[in-house]
Each structure stands twice: as structure tokens, then as C-alpha cells.
Amino acid sequence: MKLYEKLADEIETAVRNGVFAAGERIPSVRQASQQHGVSIKTVLHAYALLEGRGVVETRPQSGYFVRELARTQGAWAMSPQAPAVASEVDVSRLVLSTLRSIRTNDAMPLGSPYPDPTLFPWRRINQYANAIARRHASWNLMDDLPPGNPELIRQIARRYAENGVPVDPREIIITVGATEAINLSLQAVAKPGDTVAVESPTYYAMLHAIERLGMRAIEVPTHPVDGIDLAALAQIIAREKIAACMVMPNFQNPLGFLMPDERKRQLVELLAAHDIPAIENDVYHELYYGEARPSTLKNFDTRGLVLHCASFSKSLTASYRIGWAMPGRYRAQVEKLKFLNTLTTPSVPQVAVADYLRQDGYDRHLRHVRRVYRQQARLMTAAVQRFFPVGTRTSAPQGGYVLWVELPERVDSMRLYQAALARGITIGPGYMFSTRNEFHHFIRLNYSYTWTSATETALKTLGELVAQMA
Amino acid sequence: MKLYEKLADEIETAVRNGVFAAGERIPSVRQASQQHGVSIKTVLHAYALLEGRGVVETRPQSGYFVRELARTQGAWAMSPQAPAVASEVDVSRLVLSTLRSIRTNDAMPLGSPYPDPTLFPWRRINQYANAIARRHASWNLMDDLPPGNPELIRQIARRYAENGVPVDPREIIITVGATEAINLSLQAVAKPGDTVAVESPTYYAMLHAIERLGMRAIEVPTHPVDGIDLAALAQIIAREKIAACMVMPNFQNPLGFLMPDERKRQLVELLAAHDIPAIENDVYHELYYGEARPSTLKNFDTRGLVLHCASFSKSLTASYRIGWAMPGRYRAQVEKLKFLNTLTTPSVPQVAVADYLRQDGYDRHLRHVRRVYRQQARLMTAAVQRFFPVGTRTSAPQGGYVLWVELPERVDSMRLYQAALARGITIGPGYMFSTRNEFHHFIRLNYSYTWTSATETALKTLGELVAQMA
Numbered sequence: 001m002k003l004y005e006k007l008a009d010e011i012e013t014a015v016r017n018g019v020f021a022a023g024e025r026i027p028s029v030r031q032a033s034q035q036h037g038v039s040i041k042t043v044l045h046a047y048a049l050l051e052g053r054g055v056v057e058t059r060p061q062s063g064y065f066v067r068e069l070a071r072t073q074g075a076w077a078m079s080p081q082a083p084a085v086a087s088e089v090d091v092s093r094l095v096l097s098t099l100r101s102i103r104t105n106d107a108m109p110l111g112s113p114y115p116d117p118t119l120f121p122w123r124r125i126n127q128y129a130n131a132i133a134r135r136h137a138s139w140n141l142m143d144d145l146p147p148g149n150p151e152l153i154r155q156i157a158r159r160y161a162e163n164g165v166p167v168d169p170r171e172i173i174i175t176v177g178a179t180e181a182i183n184l185s186l187q188a189v190a191k192p193g194d195t196v197a198v199e200s201p202t203y204y205a206m207l208h209a210i211e212r213l214g215m216r217a218i219e220v221p222t223h224p225v226d227g228i229d230l231a232a233l234a235q236i237i238a239r240e241k242i243a244a245c246m247v248m249p250n251f252q253n254p255l256g257f258l259m260p261d262e263r264k265r266q267l268v269e270l271l272a273a274h275d276i277p278a279i280e281n282d283v284y285h286e287l288y289y290g291e292a293r294p295s296t297l298k299n300f301d302t303r304g305l306v307l308h309c310a311s312f313s314k315s316l317t318a319s320y321r322i323g324w325a326m327p328g329r330y331r332a333q334v335e336k337l338k339f340l341n342t343l344t345t346p347s348v349p350q351v352a353v354a355d356y357l358r359q360d361g362y363d364r365h366l367r368h369v370r371r372v373y374r375q376q377a378r379l380m381t382a383a384v385q386r387f388f389p390v391g392t393r394t395s396a397p398q399g400g401y402v403l404w405v406e407l408p409e410r411v412d413s414m415r416l417y418q419a420a421l422a423r424g425i426t427i428g429p430g431y432m433f434s435t436r437n438e439f440h441h442f443i444r445l446n447y448s449y450t451w452t453s454a455t456e457t458a459l460k461t462l463g464e465l466v467a468q469m470a
Numbered sequence: 471m472k473l474y475e476k477l478a479d480e481i482e483t484a485v486r487n488g489v490f491a492a493g494e495r496i497p498s499v500r501q502a503s504q505q506h507g508v509s510i511k512t513v514l515h516a517y518a519l520l521e522g523r524g525v526v527e528t529r530p531q532s533g534y535f536v537r538e539l540a541r542t543q544g545a546w547a548m549s550p551q552a553p554a555v556a557s558e559v560d561v562s563r564l565v566l567s568t569l570r571s572i573r574t575n576d577a578m579p580l581g582s583p584y585p586d587p588t589l590f591p592w593r594r595i596n597q598y599a600n601a602i603a604r605r606h607a608s609w610n611l612m613d614d615l616p617p618g619n620p621e622l623i624r625q626i627a628r629r630y631a632e633n634g635v636p637v638d639p640r641e642i643i644i645t646v647g648a649t650e651a652i653n654l655s656l657q658a659v660a661k662p663g664d665t666v667a668v669e670s671p672t673y674y675a676m677l678h679a680i681e682r683l684g685m686r687a688i689e690v691p692t693h694p695v696d697g698i699d700l701a702a703l704a705q706i707i708a709r710e711k712i713a714a715c716m717v718m719p720n721f722q723n724p725l726g727f728l729m730p731d732e733r734k735r736q737l738v739e740l741l742a743a744h745d746i747p748a749i750e751n752d753v754y755h756e757l758y759y760g761e762a763r764p765s766t767l768k769n770f771d772t773r774g775l776v777l778h779c780a781s782f783s784k785s786l787t788a789s790y791r792i793g794w795a796m797p798g799r800y801r802a803q804v805e806k807l808k809f810l811n812t813l814t815t816p817s818v819p820q821v822a823v824a825d826y827l828r829q830d831g832y833d834r835h836l837r838h839v840r841r842v843y844r845q846q847a848r849l850m851t852a853a854v855q856r857f858f859p860v861g862t863r864t865s866a867p868q869g870g871y872v873l874w875v876e877l878p879e880r881v882d883s884m885r886l887y888q889a890a891l892a893r894g895i896t897i898g899p900g901y902m903f904s905t906r907n908e909f910h911h912f913i914r915l916n917y918s919y920t921w922t923s924a925t926e927t928a929l930k931t932l933g934e935l936v937a938q939m940a
Contacts, residue, residue: 010636017638019627027632034762035634096809099615126603129818133596144789145569157489162497164505166480169487176646176812183811192662192684208810214662292504319614319817339566340678341653342646346816347789348599 003038004045011046012055020066026056028063095204095432098417108458111417111426113253115401115448119372120317121356121365129352144347146338148174148324152354156324159357163293171326173335174345178283181309181325183209184341186244188333189277189307190215194243197236199228201404201433201442203253203281206246218242219434224395224404227252227259230266237274244277250294251284254404254433254444256397258288261295268300277330279307283323286315286366288399289374304329312353314400315366320349373401373448380447383456387463389470401448402428407441408470416443419465425458474515477506481516482525490536496526498533565674565902568887578928581887581896583723585871585918589842590787591826591835599822614817616808618644618794622824626794629827633763641796643805644815648753651779651795653679654811656714658803659747659777660685664713667706669698671874671903671912673723673751676716687905688712694865694874697722697729700736707744714747720764721754724874724903724914726867728758731765738770747800750778753793754870756785756836759844764869774799782823784870785836790819843871843918850917853926857933859940871918872898877911878940886913889935895928 001009011026020026027035032043047064050056056064098111147153147170157169175181182205190196192214198206200219210217218236221229228247236242247267249259259267271278280297288294297306307330311323322345327334356362380403381394391408407413413429420427428446430439449455471479481496490496497505502513517534520526526534568581617623617640627639645651652675660666662684668676670689680687688706691699698717706712717737719729729737741748750767758764767776777800781793792815797804826832850873851864861878877883883899890897898916900909919925 011631014627014631014636017627017640018624019631019637019639021624024628031632035632037634093806096616096806129603130600133600145566154488154491157484157487158494161481161484161489162501162505164507166484167489169489176816179813180811187682205810212657212807212810319814321812321814321816336563336566337682340682341650342791342812343649344789344791346646346791346819349816349818 004042004049007032007036007038007042007046008049008053011050012053015055015066022066024066025062026064026066094429095208098426098428098432106424107421108425108454109449110445110458110462111428112446112448113402113428114318114446115314115369116450117318118450119369119448121361122317124359124361125317125320125352125356128355129348132348132351132355144174144350145344146173146335148172148345149347149350149354152322152350152357153324155354155357165296165298167298167326171328171331173325173327173331173338174350175309175311175323175325175338176342176345177313177321178281178309178311178323179205180338180341181311181323182206182246182279182281183212184334184337185279185307185309185325185327185330186210186213186215186246187337188327188330189279190243195240197233197242197245199247199252200436201254201430201439202246203248204432206248206281207435209246215243217435219436222252222255223257224255225257226263227257228267230263230270233267234270237270237276242274242276244279245271246279246281247297248281248284249297250282251287251397251399253284253400254395254402254428254442256395256400256402256404258290258294258398261299264295264297265300268297268306272301272303272305275305277305277307277328280309282308282310283314284400285310287370287373287401289370289377290398294399298326301328307334315369316353316356316362317349320353321345322349322353370399373399376401376447376451377403379451379455380445380459383459384445384463387460389463389467391470392466401446403445403447405443405445407443407466409441411441411466411469413440413443416462416465416469419469420462423461423465425462427462473508474512474519477502477508477512477516478519478523480506481520482523485525485536492536494536495532496534496536564899565678568896568898568902576894577891578895578924579919580915580928580932581898582916582918583872583898584788584916585784585839586920587788588920589839589918591831592787594829594831595787595790595822595826598825599818602818602821602825614644614820615814616643616805618642618815619817619820619824622792622820622827623794625824625827635766635768637768637796641798641801643795643797643801643808644820645779645781645793645795645808646812646815647783647791648751648779648781648793649675650808650811651781651793652676652716652749652751653682654804654807655749655777655779655795655797655800656680656683656685656716657807658797658800659749660713665710667703667712667715669717669722670906671724671900671909672716673718674902676718676751677905679716685713689904689906692722692725693727694725695727696733697727698737700733700740703737704740707740707746712744712746714749715741716749716751717767718751718754719767720752721757721867721869723754723870724865724872724898724912726865726870726872726874728760728764728868731769734765734767735770738767738776742771742773742775746775747798748776750776752778752780753784755780757840757843757871758869759840759847760868768796771798777804785839786823786826786832787819790823791815792819792823840869843869846871846917846921847873849921849925850915850929853929854915854933857930859933859937861940862936871916873915873917875913875915877913877936879911881911881936881939883910883913886932886935886939889939890932893931893935895932897932 029043033040057067153169153172157167160167186209195216198217199222220233298308308326393406395404417429428444430442499513503510527537623639623642627637630637656679665686668687669692690703768778778796863876865874887899898914900912
């Protein structure tokens with residue numbers, strides 16, 4: 001192949017890959033000559049070839065431009081991959097492909113783990129972000145190094161204190177969402193090869209964190225009302241060395257339970273008696289349906305063994321990615337790991353959230369959201385009971401926005417997932433919540449999105465699919 | 471202790487910790503009664519006690535407020551810790567405390583690893599961020615799931631293509647700074663216990679990443695002009711199993727060299743011959759002093775073994791934390807790890823940078839910055855030659871904004887660090903760049919900040935300290 005042909009092919013590939021979009025100018029002849037280390041003549045020859053192929057066109061005194069007809073149809077966007085049903089399910093791959101199918105297909109997002117973003121107070125948050133951008137001529141990265149922006153930390157501590165959770169603001173470390181907080185907490189207390197106790201079913205981010213760090217998860221039976229089975233946990237602890245226990249006592253995903261105070265206390269005491277750190281994922285803390293914000297394991301922790309992780313992603317803004325850890329006696333380790341993992345959390349989102357919290361609108365916003373979720377929990381439960389066949393059972397969420405549904409045993413949630421997807425509906429298959437096959441006939445449904453007749457229709461369709469498979 | 475005393479103490483602690491700031495209202499009597507599960511009478515008693523102690527005051531019809539005099543003096547801010555000189559230096563702790571001392575002391579930031587933030591085009595970037603906030607009523611987290619915002623990815627690919635680096639945009643994954651890209655790349659190719667070859671001296675983030683993942687670093691002698699010693703690397707490879715090689719071929723931190731193309735090619739070929747992946751840290755790629763943007767290892771990679779990591783943090787904005795990885799054949803693993811580590815990179819910063827790049831201002835901005843850095847490199851070098859004693863040698867940076875200085879052998883850079891800090895000057899001690907003690911008499915100086923007479927004075931002071939210690 002001649003040099004000019006090679007160059008032409010390279011540029012055409014770039015165009016077809018969407019690197020140069022329709023209407024954009026490609027590098028000038030002189031630039032291309034320098035960049036590729038070839039003569040002006042070779043570039044001219046290559047560009048003429050591209051023009052002949054219809055890839056670019058010349059414009060007088062302007063140069064060479066990509067033609068409309070060569071526009072790439074978003075070649076870089078990932079096509080939704082149907083998740084593979086394998087004997088050993090790769091949980092994180094399954095989760096990611098579920099999320100992608102929601103995004104790319106405009107499907108009914110019953111499988112989404114996220115709250116309806118239209119419920120977030122966008123206008124207000126954006127106003128604060130804008131004000132910050134205007135206020136600061138420049139921004140010094142060092143201002144918000146770990147542990148994070150001091151005012152944001154103070155506001156977070158204030159909310160805990162107002163709700164009866166004793167917090168020393170010096171314990172708080174800002175992270176990129178609760179996901180990072182959970183990862184860093186786990187790394188601070190356990191090492192590759194260690195065994196970590198988790199609820200079963202559990203929120204899959206817990207399994208991800210364990211999987212990724214080369215640790216082993218041991219799943220502890222978890223009751224849909226009371227939470228993790230303390231007797232079973234005690235037996236496991238007696239039998240083998242447990243490096244940490246990861247739990248979600250408030251509105252667990254997927255079960256939705258609120259662990260009673262007395263059981264929270266017993267859990268903290270059981271673990272403390274064996275010097276086992278507890279990693280508490282409390283991302284739904286603001287989304288309670290009862291009278292008051294529930295307690296946390298921190299309320300019962302006298303020895304600094306609770307690493308508490310939370311975020312604003314479920315209640316205020318997900319795309320700002322502001323989470324935090326309160327790692328008790330492991331504070332120094334978690335702060336160092338945060339620095340190593342992502343250096344620091346972006347500044348503007350930190351300050352915008354701090355400014356928002358300083359005003360009084362957050363509680364009003366939360367009261368509204370809680371009312372919506374509480375009502376939609378009832379609607380979703382009623383619809384499942386009406387449309388799904390006999391043998392279907394549902395959880396009774398005390399907060400959050402997901403319903404856990406047990407289907408007749410013969411129904412495989414992965415097959416249901418694929419059949420539903422073909423009809424424009426996503427669900428969360430039970431396989432995502434365990435490394436065992438125990439929950440193959442369970443699904444998780446998201447009820448945060450505004451309830452419409454389309455939601456009803458989707459549940460009716462789902463119910464019919466379940467009935468066919470049962 | 472009585473119940474009301476306990477409650478009063480708890481609230482006073484919260485005030486002293488800065489949880490409730492001066493002038494802020496503490497929870498109402500009714501709220502506090504509910505939150506703490508005590509009677510109204512007990513709360514009233516506790517609040518009266520706090521009033522007597524001068525911690526709070528009542529305001530008619532408004533409630534209880536924290537008094538001015540109880541204002542905490544930023545109790546949660548970290549005090550600068552003098553880094554410990556230990557036989558085995560904990561590199562990441564040393565780095566973090568260096569950064570803190572720059573922040574808290576308003577010191578002359580010669581020890582900073584970051585570019586002068588006032589050089590960033592803040593006004594423009596903020597304008598784009600504001601426009602996005604106005605444009606989007608709400609933001610769906612799922613729009614920018616890994617690999618990241620499609621338009622940002624396209625813009626990054628376009629810049630590479632314009633500079634003669636062949637890039638498939640589908641290879642790019644957006645990360646929280648290059649720090650996350652490097653961490654994920656390392657995890658994708660090596661596991662705990664593996665040995666990773668690094669340059670010596672090396673950028674400490676490389677050592678951090680290795681340390682954190684429980685791997686072992688093997689340091690390869692690196693030449694201040696030619697880069698990593700290929701013969702030494704070949705010997706190491708012949709002798710033991712190397713899981714990966716981490717390098718910075720363009721304007722290495724701290725040495726500042728630009729590895730010649732032919733040596734880049736040889737490095738890629740040497741590693742490829744043994745199936746060893748190369749992790750290339752290319753964060754300074756836009757800050758070249760020569761005629762054109764230098765090549766990358768990607769230019770010579772035919773087998774997808776180069777994992778290329780970069781960011782906008784050195785050239786456009788640091789606090790937005792936008793980096794990326796192009797992981798070659800390891801793309802799927804890195805994308806999955808990104809999802810597990812931080813789920814997604816914040817959306818608004820991604821789109822703001824994409825919008826900025828689509829306009830034409832970036833190249834003009836970069837030409838300005840390169841000119842400033844090139845000139846300040848000369849000024850800094852001249853000042854060191856003038857003020858430092860005989861036996862001092864400096865690097866000859868070809869890009870970036872740091873100078874590597876070899877001091878007379880008897881000077882310990884940690885002692886110099888502390889003496890300089892006492893005079894309001896920070897430096898980067900050589901200990902940060904190696905796990906061995908080889909660079910105890912080296913320092914790294916940042917010349918990105920606007921050159922003033924204060925810079926001259928600081929270098930004069932430093933020179934005198936060095937002379938005393940030599």
C-alpha cells in the first residue's frame with residue numbers, strides 16, 4: 001500500500017469512528033504533514049483520495065471538511081448487550097448491562113437502582129453551582145483535598161446531630177459517591193483472601209467491592225422484616241475468621257426492611273465482642289416512611305468499629321457524586337486510601353451541595369419525596385398483587401423506593417428479564433443480589449418514577465409473562 | 471450524671487466541634503425531645519443549662535441559637551502535621567502532609583505537584599458549566615455511565631487524531647482524574663503479590679498505586695535525558711516475572727525528560743516480546759516546549775498492550791477531576807473496574823469540558839501556558855545556578871513545570887524540607903520519588919506559579935539553607 005493510501009485510510013477510519021464529525025474540519029495539509037511526518041504532496045494526494053471517496057469535501061479558503069453523508073451513527077455508543085445466562089453469573093457485568101439497556105432503550109425503568117432524577121431539586125442546586133462559578137475566579141485543588149470541603153463536612157455533621165446521631169465532624173471524609181466510601185472502608189479493614197460477611201440477598205455493590213478486592217463473601221440469611229439473622233451470623237463467627245461485616249440496616253436494597261433498634265444494638269455488640277468492624281451502608285437514610293429518621297449502627301458503637309457510608313445520590317443529586325465515610329477508628333486509613341484512589345472529590349459539586357444544605361429547602365424537598373415514595377410503594381404493591389399469578393409475594397418496604405418480589409419458583413428471573421426487555425420493560429433479576437442461585441425466582445422493582453397508566457400496563461405485561469413461565 | 475446534663479454535654483460538644491455554628495439555631499425543644507427520646511421537660515432543663523454556660527441564647531419566638539462567643543475556630547480543619555522522618559518513609563503520608571502544609575500555611579508552593587490554578591481558563595469553563603446547568607432541567611445518572619459522556623470521549627479522540635495518535639474512541643474510558651485511570655489500569659493487569667517495574671525516580675502516584683494494591687515495585691534506573699534504562703529493564707525481565715511496567719515517557723515527573731521516539735519504540739517492543747503490559751502516564755502531553763506534541767507509546771503499540779492514562783488536570787482544570795484511560799486490549803476490564811470503583815464520573819464536569827473543547831480556545835490557551843512555563847523553566851534554572859552552592863545540578867525539562875535538583879550529597883532533603891517550611895517555603899523532598907533512599911539529596915521545584923521577586927527571595931533562602939547543610 002502506498003503512503004498516501006495508508007494516510008487516507010487512517011483518516012477515513014477516524015471519520016467512521018466518529019473522531020471527526022460531519023461538518024468538522026480535518027487537520028490542514030500543513031498540520032497533517034507535520035503530524036504524520038510525510039510530505040505536503042503525500043497529504044494532498046491522500047486528501048484528494050478522500051474527496052473522491054466522498055468522505056471529505058473542500059471549502060474555498062477554509063480547508064477540508066467531513067461530509068454529512070459520512071456521519072457516524074454514534075459508533076462509539078455501546079450497544080445494549082443481552083446479559084449472558086451462565087452457570088456462574090458475573091454480577092457486575094449483569095448489573096452494568098441492565099443499566100445500559102435502561103439507558104439505550106428508553107425502556108420502562110423498573111429495573112433501575114436509581115431514583116427518578118426529575119424528583120431532584122435541580123433548579124436550586126444548579127443555582128448554587130452557578131453562583132459558585134461566578135464567585136470564584138479560580139479554584140485551588142488543594143482547598144478541598146481529603147477529608148474534603150470543610151463547610152460540606154460541617155453541614156453533613158449538623159444533619160446527623162439534628163437527628164440524634166453523635167458525630168465528630170473530624171471523622172467525615174468526602175468521597176465520590178457511597179460506592180467509593182464502601183470500597184475504601186472495605187480496603188481499610190480487610191485484605192485479599194479475607195472473608196467478609198454480607199446479607200443475603202445483598203445490595204450488589206457490596207458483592208462488587210468484595211469481588212474486586214480479591215476477598216471472599218459469605219452470605220448470611222437475612223429476614224425481610226428483621227434484617228440479618230444474628231444467630232446465623234454468630235454461628236459463622238464461631239466457625240471461621242470474619243474480617244468485616246457489611247450491612248444495610250435502614251431500608252435495605254433489595255428487601256426494604258428497617259432493622260429495629262434493639263437488633264441494631266445486638267448486631268453492633270456481637271461484632272464488637274469479636275473485634276469485627278461493621279461497614280454500614282446508609283444511603284437511604286433520608287427516605288424513611290415513618291415519623292423520624294431511623295438510628296444508625298453509629299448510635300450503638302462505643303468502640304469506633306462502625307464504618308458508616310452514605311451519600312446524597314438517592315435524595316438530592318446523583319450526578320454530583322457526593323458521598324462520605326465516617327470510618328470510626330479507621331479514619332486515618334480511609335483518608336489515605338481516598339487520596340490514593342481519586343486524590344480528591346471535584347470541588348464545585350462539594351461546595352454547591354454545602355450551599356444548598358445551608359438553606360432550609362432540603363427538609364421540605366425530602367418531605368415531598370417521602371410522601372411520593374410512600375404512596376407509590378402502595379400503588380406498586382397493589383398492582384403486583386392484582387396482575388401477578390398466585391404464589392407471588394412482595395416485601396413491605398419501610399423506606400427507599402424498591403419492592404422485592406418473590407415469583408412462583410419455576411420462574412427464572414433472567415428469562416423474565418429478557419422477555420420483559422423485548423417488550424420495553426426492565427427489571428432487576430434476583431441473580432444480581434447474591435453469588436448463589438437462591439434468588440433466581442425473585443425480582444426487584446423500582447417505584448420512584450411518577451406513576452402513570454404506562455406503569456400499570458408494564459406491570460400487567462410483566463404479570464402475564466410471569467404467569468406464562470410459572 | 472443526670473439525663474439533662476448528658477444531653478447538654480452532647481449538644482455543647484457538637485457546638486465546640488463546629489457542628490452548629492455561631493448564629494445557627496439548634497433543634498427545637500420538640501425536635502430534640504423526639505430525636506433523643508427524652509421528655510420535653512428534660513430538653514428544657516438541658517437548654518437552660520446551656521444558656522447558663524453561655525453556649526446558646528434564646529431569641530423570642532425563634533428558639534435557641536448558638537452564641538458568637540462559642541464560635542469554634544475551624545476545629546475540624548486538619549492542622550499541618552510535620553512529616554515524620556523515618557527509616558522507612560511512608561511515601562503517601564509524606565506527600566499528603568506536604569500538600570497540607572502548602573494549603574494551610576500559605577507557603578511559597580515550590581513543593582506543589584499542581585500547576586498554578588490562576589493559569590486555567592476559569593471564566594470560560596465556568597460559563598460552559600453554567601450553560602449546562604441552565605440547559606438541563608434534570609440529569610439522568612445513566613446518561614454518563616462508563617465509559618462516559620459520548621461527546622467528551624469524541625473530543626478527546628479528535629485531539630489525539632489531530633496529533634497523529636491513532637485512537638478508536640470506543641477505547642476511551644472517562645475517570646476521576648488520571649489517578650483513577652492509573653489505579654484501574656494497574657488492577658486490570660496485575661494482582662496482589664505481583665511485581666511491577668517503575669522508573670527511578672518515579673512519580674509517587676505510581677508507587678501509591680502499587681503499594682495500595684499489595685504489589686511489589688521494582689525500580690529501574692532512569693536517565694534524566696533518555697528515560698528508563700532499557701538494558702537494565704531487559705535484565706530485570708530476564709531475571710524475574712514482571713506483571714507490568716509503569717512509565718511516563720513525556721516530561722516525566724520529576725525528571726522532565728522527553729523520551730526519544732526510537733527509545734519509545736524499543737520500550738514497546740521489549741515489553742511486547744515478553745507480553746508485559748505498559749501503563750503509560752501521559753498527563754503532561756499538552757505542556758511540550760518543542761514544536762509539536764510528542765508521540766505516545768500508543769503510536770508504537772501494535773498488540774493493544776499499552777494502557778494509556780491522561781487527564782485535563784495539568785492543562786485545563788484540576789478541580790473538575792476529568793481523566794481518561796485508553797487500555798488497549800484491557801478495555802473491558804478497566805471499564806468494569808471503573809464501574810465498581812466510583813460508578814461514574816460526575817456529569818456536569820464531563821459535559822462542561824466537552825463543550826469547552828468543541829470551541830477553539832483550548833489551543834490558544836495552551837500556547838500561552840507553554841510559553842509561560844518554558845520561560846519560567848529558564849528563570850528557575852538560572853536562579854538555582856546563582857543561589858545554590860557548587861555541586862548542585864539541575865534537570866533540563868522539555869515540558870511540564872517541575873525542575874529536578876541534585877544537591878551536594880551531604881544535604882538531606884527531609885531536613886531541608888523542614889527548615890524551608892519554617893521559613894514559609896515548601897519543596898518536594900527526593901524521598902517522595904522512590905522507596906529507596908537513593909534520592910535523599912534531591913528536591914523537586916515547581917515553576918508554574920507567576921515568577922515574582924518573592925520567588926527569587928525564596929530560592930535565595932533555599933540556597934542559603936542548602937549551603938549551610940552542605
